[in-house]
Amino acid sequence: MTETFLYLIQQLINGLTIGSTYALIAIGYTMVYGIIGMINFAHGEIYMIGSYITFIVIAGLLGMGMVSLPIILIIALIVAVIIASTYGWTVERVAYRPLRGTNRLIPLISAIGMSIFLQNYVVLAQGSRDVALPPQISGGWTFGDPSVFEVSFSYMQALIWVVTFVAMTALTLFISRSRMGRACRACSEDLGMTNLLGIDTNRTIALTFIIGAALAAVAGLLLGLYYGVVNPFVGFIAGLKAFTAAVLGGIGSIPGAVLGGLILGVTEALTSAYFPSEYKDVVSFGLLVLILLFRPSGLLGKPEVEKV
Amino acid sequence: MQNSKFLSAIFAAGVTFVLACLMLGVKLNTEGTTLQVEGASTEQWTWIGLGIAVVFLSQLFSAQIDAFFSGLPKPQLAKVLPEASVMARLKPWLLAALIVGMLVWPFMVSRGSVDLATLTLIYIMLGLGLNIVVGLAGLLDLGFVAFYAVGAYTYALLSMYFGLSFWICLPLAAALAALFGFILGFPVLRLRGDYLAIVTLGFGEIIRILLNNWTAVTGGPNGISGIAKPTLFGLEFTRRAKEEGAMTFHEFFGISYSSSYKVIFLYLIAVVLVIFVIYLINRLMRMPIGRAWEALREDEIACRSLGLNRTAIKLSAFTIGASTAGFAGSFFAARQGFISPESFIFIESAIILAIVVLGGMGSQIGVILAAIVMTILPELAREFSEYRMLLFGLLMVIMMRWRPEGLVPMKRPHLELKQ
Amino acid sequence: MSQLLLDVNGLTMRFGGLVAVNKVNLAVKNRQIVSIIGPNGAGKTTVFNCLSGFYIPSEGSVMFNGGEIAGMKDFQISRQGLVRTFQHVRLFSKMTVIENMLVAQHRHLNTSLLAGLFKTGSYKRLEQEAMDRAAYWLKQVDLLEFANREAGNLAYGQQRRLEIARCMVTQPELLLLDEPAAGLNPNETKELDELIIRLRDEHEISVLLIEHDMGLVMGISDHIYVIAQGTPLADGTADEIKNNDDVIKAYLGEE
Numbered sequence: 016m017t018e019t020f021l022y023l024i025q026q027l028i029n030g031l032t033i034g035s036t037y038a039l040i041a042i043g044y045t046m047v048y049g050i051i052g053m054i055n056f057a058h059g060e061i062y063m064i065g066s067y068i069t070f071i072v073i074a075g076l077l078g079m080g081m082v083s084l085p086i087i088l089i090i091a092l093i094v095a096v097i098i099a100s101t102y103g104w105t106v107e108r109v110a111y112r113p114l115r116g117t118n119r120l121i122p123l124i125s126a127i128g129m130s131i132f133l134q135n136y137v138v139l140a141q142g143s144r145d146v147a148l149p150p151q152i153s154g155g156w157t158f159g160d161p162s163v164f165e166v167s168f169s170y171m172q173a174l175i176w177v178v179t180f181v182a183m184t185a186l187t188l189f190i191s192r193s194r195m196g197r198a199c200r201a202c203s204e205d206l207g208m209t210n211l212l213g214i215d216t217n218r219t220i221a222l223t224f225i226i227g228a229a230l231a232a233v234a235g236l237l238l239g240l241y242y243g244v245v246n247p248f249v250g251f252i253a254g255l256k257a258f259t260a261a262v263l264g265g266i267g268s269i270p271g272a273v274l275g276g277l278i279l280g281v282t283e284a285l286t287s288a289y290f291p292s293e294y295k296d297v298v299s300f301g302l303l304v305l306i307l308l309f310r311p312s313g314l315l316g317k318p319e320v321e322k323v
Numbered sequence: 324m325q326n327s328k329f330l331s332a333i334f335a336a337g338v339t340f341v342l343a344c345l346m347l348g349v350k351l352n353t354e355g356t357t358l359q360v361e362g363a364s365t366e367q368w369t370w371i372g373l374g375i376a377v378v379f380l381s382q383l384f385s386a387q388i389d390a391f392f393s394g395l396p397k398p399q400l401a402k403v404l405p406e407a408s409v410m411a412r413l414k415p416w417l418l419a420a421l422i423v424g425m426l427v428w429p430f431m432v433s434r435g436s437v438d439l440a441t442l443t444l445i446y447i448m449l450g451l452g453l454n455i456v457v458g459l460a461g462l463l464d465l466g467f468v469a470f471y472a473v474g475a476y477t478y479a480l481l482s483m484y485f486g487l488s489f490w491i492c493l494p495l496a497a498a499l500a501a502l503f504g505f506i507l508g509f510p511v512l513r514l515r516g517d518y519l520a521i522v523t524l525g526f527g528e529i530i531r532i533l534l535n536n537w538t539a540v541t542g543g544p545n546g547i548s549g550i551a552k553p554t555l556f557g558l559e560f561t562r563r564a565k566e567e568g569a570m571t572f573h574e575f576f577g578i579s580y581s582s583s584y585k586v587i588f589l590y591l592i593a594v595v596l597v598i599f600v601i602y603l604i605n606r607l608m609r610m611p612i613g614r615a616w617e618a619l620r621e622d623e624i625a626c627r628s629l630g631l632n633r634t635a636i637k638l639s640a641f642t643i644g645a646s647t648a649g650f651a652g653s654f655f656a657a658r659q660g661f662i663s664p665e666s667f668i669f670i671e672s673a674i675i676l677a678i679v680v681l682g683g684m685g686s687q688i689g690v691i692l693a694a695i696v697m698t699i700l701p702e703l704a705r706e707f708s709e710y711r712m713l714l715f716g717l718l719m720v721i722m723m724r725w726r727p728e729g730l731v732p733m734k735r736p737h738l739e740l741k742q
Numbered sequence: 743m744s745q746l747l748l749d750v751n752g753l754t755m756r757f758g759g760l761v762a763v764n765k766v767n768l769a770v771k772n773r774q775i776v777s778i779i780g781p782n783g784a785g786k787t788t789v790f791n792c793l794s795g796f797y798i799p800s801e802g803s804v805m806f807n808g809g810e811i812a813g814m815k816d817f818q819i820s821r822q823g824l825v826r827t828f829q830h831v832r833l834f835s836k837m838t839v840i841e842n843m844l845v846a847q848h849r850h851l852n853t854s855l856l857a858g859l860f861k862t863g864s865y866k867r868l869e870q871e872a873m874d875r876a877a878y879w880l881k882q883v884d885l886l887e888f889a890n891r892e893a894g895n896l897a898y899g900q901q902r903r904l905e906i907a908r909c910m911v912t913q914p915e916l917l918l919l920d921e922p923a924a925g926l927n928p929n930e931t932k933e934l935d936e937l938i939i940r941l942r943d944e945h946e947i948s949v950l951l952i953e954h955d956m957g958l959v960m961g962i963s964d965h966i967y968v969i970a971q972g973t974p975l976a977d978g979t980a981d982e983i984k985n986n987d988d989v990i991k992a993y994l995g996e997e
Contacts, residue, residue, distance in 0.1 A: 054517045064346065071345050074358040094345070101341045110720050120463055121723050123517055124680055127465070128719025131673055135713040137346070146351045148358050251669070255528075258521055293536045300525035307518055308510050603859070610858035611844070611851040614837070618845040621834035628794060628828070629846045629912060630820040737890050738840045740877040 021164040026284045032172045032241070034280020035179035039234035040257035041264070041272035042186065043103075043227025049203040049267035050223050051115070056126035057106050059254020060133035061228045065099040065235025066245040067141060070148050084151060088236075095232040102133075103228025104221055112217065130251070137247040145246045152240065175237045182233055183273060186226070190269070195222055203267065252296070256283075259303040265316020274314060332382035339378045343371045425594050429587045437583070437590045439702055441658060444593035445651050446694040448600055450678040451687065452647025455604060457676065458684035458733070459613065460640035461620025462512070463520040465672055466527025470500040470645040472534060472667035474652020479547045479662055480540070489553035489657050493650065500649020501642045508641035512634060527672055534664040546663025552585065553592060553657050560585035589658050596654060600647060601687065607643070608687075609736060616640050617685070670712065677715050680722055683729020692731060745808060747772050747916055747948050748793075748824075753802035753812075755788055755972075762788045764973045765802070769965075770916065770948050775938060777951045777963040779983075781992060785972035786952045787829060790918055793950075794826045795819040807915065821849055825909040826918035829952075831901045835894030839885060839904060842893050843876035846908045879907040883937065899930040906937065916948045917941065923955045931958060938962055960984065968992070 072091040110129045114122040155169030190196040201209045264271025286298045429437040477496040481487040558572045682689030750768040763785045791797040795816035804812040857865040880886045883903040960980040968975040970992040
């Protein structure tokens with residue numbers, strides 16, 4: 016096998032890894048958009064908070080002398096999911112619910128305010144500098160010819176793939192099988208009608224925020240471990256990327272968010288492999304603009320019929 | 324009833340505890356290569372406890388608190404001001420007094436105050452520009468700072484490479500920013516409101532990344548320094564003329580050199596620019612185009628059914644707003660003498676948006692007042708400067724919840740009909 | 743035969759597999775009031791959306807004043823003189839009544855930026871004419887005294903009338919009214935009835951009407967079209983429609 020080909024394989028692996036975490040965050044955007052038609056600007060910050068919580072729990076448990084990595088990770092995951100979900104719920108309760116039914120611009124501005132608030136809240140609480148966590152999971156598999164180019168697939172990347180896959184499967188089952196999931200789907204079809212049918216729409220919307228936040232926290236844990244650093248500003252750019260992924264796949268569609276995340280991740284990996292890496296953001300925003308122009312309903316979204 | 328109230332208060336307190344316990348109660352610390360956590364001090368825990376108690380009590384007594392606040396009389400601006408007819412007569416005099424005051428004032432105060440006033444005037448310009456786009460036309464633009472950057476870099480680069488003067492560059496910067504607005508607006512203005520917000524946000528980031536990485540021309544992260552200051556009909560405000568044969572201000576008038584002349588001169592330019600922008604926008608608002616912007620914000624479908632070309636109208640709002648930012652940008656570059664991509668981050672867009680929202684979307688007086696408050700308050704409360712952005716964010720949420728029309732809501736023009 | 747103002751042939755609109763409008767024909771002559779009736783969901787509003795350019799028809803031709811308008815953009819169609827109202831009132835709620843009327847005349851005004859900034863003679867003259875036209879039509883619909891009120895603060899019946907006045911001020915030849923009597927009390931409906939007749943007789947325009955109020959429709963229509971499930975069912979004068987077996991079946995169901 017040639018070097019170019021192996022190099023490409025390596026970029027695909029890296030891209031799919033990042034892409035699957037984008038997908039996790041993108042689901043939060045897509046579900047909220049599907050149900051109340053608004054962009055939850057503060058969603059990226061929830062992901063960032065999830066990363067911080069993960070770091071705090073891992074550092075705390077290691078400091079207490081705990082050695083079993085799987086147990087540490089599981090505890091970190093549970094705590095991060097609980098706390099991030101609480102943040103997601105609170106944001107909805109405080110900044111969005113009172114504004115439901117007003118002009119579109121108003122909740123959007125409120126969401127931007129919330130995003131700025133949370134970012135600076137974390138700056139005040141944890142400082143604005145990078146916090147670094149030494150790698151917890153090292154090693155991996157390598158293949159290819161060492162004299163030409165060795166492709167590596169680390170255990171960490173494998174973990175990201177597995178966890179993402181499990182989370183997606185759980186979500187799909189929840190949405191399609193459970194009572195609450197059915198209520199979610201009903202709400203995204205017609206909120207007013209669902210309310211008339213006696214389903215507590217407020218509760219369903221809150222649940223959507225909680226699920227979105229929980230998945231963002233999972234992404235926060237995975238990406239935090241993968242990169243090993245976090246700062247209060249990572250949520251902003253990750254949020255933008257995930258939103259791009261959601262739009263790419265078709266906002267409102269969960270499989271679309273996954274597909275969009277993967278495509279975006281691979282695109283970015285390939286861009287930074289062949290061009291200066293600063294331009295990878297330019298490429299992903301460019302992609303967003305192109306998609307919105309030529310296929311505003313995304314790859315898997317339903318085209319919208321304008322109601323007059 | 325009482326019981327459920329108590330339960331919800333307990334619940335709210337519990338939520339607050341979950342929110343605060345790890346994020347506020349524990350701090351991450353990098354010690355060498357290992358990451359450590361340290362618990363917050365007793366004092367900090369006391370604060371957290373107090374916070375929880377406040378949430379608990381405010382939930383428990385929410386009904387009473389609401390009753391108290393609704394009992395408070397709302398400040399009525401209309402009652403404070405004299406009647407409309409009297410106001411109409413007084414208005415030209417008030418305006419004249421205000422303008423004279425603004426011209427005389429800088430000679431009586433410190434250099435720092437004048438400098439701060441100049442900065443405020445820049446934000447007023449930016450706020451007024453964004454007000455066209457967001458307040459009047461209802462297009463949420465989160466990348467407004469990109470046009471500000473275009474204006475600033477236009478002047479800086481033209482001045483550096485071609486030695487063009489500030490006064491020539493000022494209209495050029497506005498025109499170039501408008502061109503950027505047009506090029507961006509043309510494809511994206513067909514998008515729905517929230518998509519537009521994201522695309523403009525992305526555009527702002529792209530401009531910043533390009534400025535940061537196109538090192539050969541823009542100097543990259545180091546920016547451009549030594550940008551020429553504006554001159555008064557060729558008179559420079561430096562101690563010695565830079566060019567052979569040129570004269571400086573103090574030499575021409577035979578007075579001794581003082582660096583505060585330059586500061587005051589910049590302030591006066593800003594005053595003139597702001598008055599120009601206010602006049603221009605005021606006219607626009609009363610013209611067919613201004614009415615069409617607002618109509619589009621109110622109901623796009625009705626506009627289309629009445630024969631209004633929405634793309635053209637949106638594009639005009641976007642372009643004119645952008646040119647105002649370009650205007651402000653080139654003045655900013657001239658005032659600072661140094662610019663770098665650092666000055667054009669997303670937070671700047673957010674601050675300008677906060678000014679528009681706080682002032683009252685569409686309301687020019689509101690935007691001006693908000694710009695003054697937003698630039699002067701942080702200066703007055705320097706010890707709280709780290710809370711500045713936190714408060715901005717909070718303010719945006721609170722305003723949307725309790726007073727989405729802003730501090731000084733827009734007043735409709737009164738039009739007389741011949742009966 | 744005089745030339746038709748509006749001549750619709752074989753108008754069809756499909757959404758995916760669903761046929762919402764199926765081969766509908768319509769003809770409106772000058773100074774005529776024509777109604778489209780049909781049960782709920784029959785596709786009447788979809789027909790309006792096709793005529794006014796909000797949807798591009800899948801098939802069929804729409805001739806207005808002898809020219810094809812199917813496929814034109816919405817704002818271009820209204821500039822040809824075909825203007826519509828909406829089932830749910832669509833006003834510029836935060837703007838005053840008079841501002842609503844001025845926005846509607848946008849294309850008749852001098853919209854050049856420089857002319858407006860320097861208040862040239864032509865700019866001022868056109869603004870004044872627009873104000874006069876606005877005043878005239880506000881008077882016609884009894885809203886003159888509310889000229890400086892915010893449109894959103896008007897009573898519902900007044901909002902309906904303002905919407906019609908706002909269309910009229912654009913100087914149309916054909917006015918499309920989508921359920922103008924919906925939500926009006928009997929008294930207001932009667933006034934509306936008179937207003938529509940006045941539009942035809944005094945202002946010499948044609949009106950195409952969707953309406954459920956049979957009293958109104960039968961009283962003022964020169965010609966009536968019946969649509970059921972997107973398909974034309976019958977057409978004729980009020981008397982012919984009243985006695986048409988198919989129509990009775992569609993409304994009352996099979997015996």
